[in-house]
């Protein structure tokens with residue numbers, strides 16, 4: 001029996017826009033969901049993972065499978081449905097799982113033969129048996145898995161060529177931020193995998209750099225912090241030779257022992273959500289605001305950075321308290337906080353979140369021609385109606401924010417600071433150049449949106465510069481090719497396999 005597991009691409013996501021870019025290979029991540037589903041698949045099925053982010057797939061040239069499984073975040077849903085329709089037209093049953101089909105079961109059911117909602121561990125074997133018996137049901141609900149049910153992901157299945165492997169050590173988050181799907185999907189309980197299992201799986205990852213996908217590596221309670229320390233100790237003792245990046249809340253900075261252990265365990269970067277830089281914005285998020293308000297953030301960030309750990313600060317633009325000028329405000333705050341890299345995303349009502357309920361009730365979802373418009377739900381498009389900012393204004397704020405933080409002078413200042421504190425500045429440089437390039441490309445894409453008349457709700461148009469995406473792309477491609485030639489050797493050395 002032949003099974004294809006497909007990760008659909010979204011042409012609007014930057015990695016797809018810049019496939020030829022050297023730098024964006026550092027942003028190409030493995031679809032861990034599919035590696036996990038493959039791990040749950042019995043041996044009598046032959047499994048292939050097809051990741052459209054690696055390049056276009058000629059499905060017609062592939063052997064006909066017995067079953068196709070598709071995963072999708074919301075932003076991948078339109079493409080997922082296209083792929084499903086292609087296979088279904090040839091009589092191949094299609095099963096869809098993942099966050100989007102869980103949150104939008106009725107919609108997904110219109111496009112596929114069966115939907116698996118929730119986590120797949122408890123139901124996937126049944127789905128496969130039903131396919132064999134020709135008795136596939138329309139819906140299977142996996143609910144939430146016990147940590148004992150989680151099997152190692154099939155890290156062997158995808159080709160080399162990804163810059164990072166990935167692993168998950170915990171599921172769930174109790175913070176339930178208004179804009180985030182995690183608590184709804186994975187639950188509020190912080191479920192932790194047994195550490196010896198995690199270490200064994202970590203060792204089996206072929207890549208020398210790993211993304212730990214946990215939404216919050218350190219949880220919320222003292223026993224979660226202890227568990228994070230245990231994990232770091234175990235990884236350090238295993239001498240895996242790998243480095244990793246993870247996601248956490250800023251309170252990791254309060255525990256010097258944990259920071260030391262993380263560094264020893266190979267941590268080279270942390271994504272931290274600061275979300276809002278104003279005291280009015282924080283309460284809009286929910287309980288997480290308590291962790292951020294009143295904190296000396298620059299000192300916290302500095303403690304992390306002294307460990308040779310890169311800090312990527314994530315911020316949201318478009319909160320109800322955000323007014324014109326917010327772009328500059330965020331860029332200045334990110335600079336003051338001392339983060340190495342800044343990631344600013346438009347407030348986006350993802351289906352199933354509290355924010356979705358609120359904005360929908362208020363008639364503030366602007367891009368709502370679903371399922372087609374889901375492709376804009378990448379957090380890089382202003383899909384809502386923002387309280388004090390028209391669409392044109394919020395885009396100008398975003399462009400202003402990125403061009404301030406990623407100006408040549410600011411990048412050089414950050415590299416200088418790295419040298420000053422004795423850190424290798426190359427990681428910061430690569431991440432800054434990649435972000436700067438992508439923000440420039442997005443600025444051009446926003447222009448394209450206006451030209452194509454995608455201003456259906458009559459919001460203000462931005463000024464046009466006369467540039468088109470192809471021109472901007474070509475200019476930047478040329479500049480980056482030149483820089484890449486000069487830096488490739490240095491970067492290859494930095495990211496060398498051990």
Ligand code: B12
Nearest residue numbers: 029031032033069070071073074075097098119120181378
């Ligand atoms: C790692 C990660 C990424 C990575 C890698 C993604 C990848 N290629 O897999 C990167 C950084 C690229 C990324 C990007 C984005 N992400 Co992201 N990401 C995550 C994160 C933290 C972990 C995902 C993961 O690997 N989980 C581990 C696996 C094992 O769990 P799983 O995916 O849930 O899979 C299980 C089930 O869902 C189910 N399942 C899944 N697929 C399938 C398929 C079949 C056939 C079956 C049967 C079952 C099944 O079975 C699996 C095992 O139980 C999640 C948060 C989370 N906790 O899920 C956010 C999350 C998925 N991301 C999110 C978002 C919004 C994005 C972005 C759109 C925006 C952004 N800037 O972050 C982008 C765009 C991506 C795109 N291509 O369009 C949202 C998605 C919400 C939504 N409704 O779409 C999440 C939920 C976070 C949030 N704050 O809400 N992301």
Ligand code: SF4
Nearest residue numbers: 173175176177180215
């Ligand atoms: S802390 Fe992170 S994972 Fe948890 S609810 Fe908030 S944004 Fe989501």
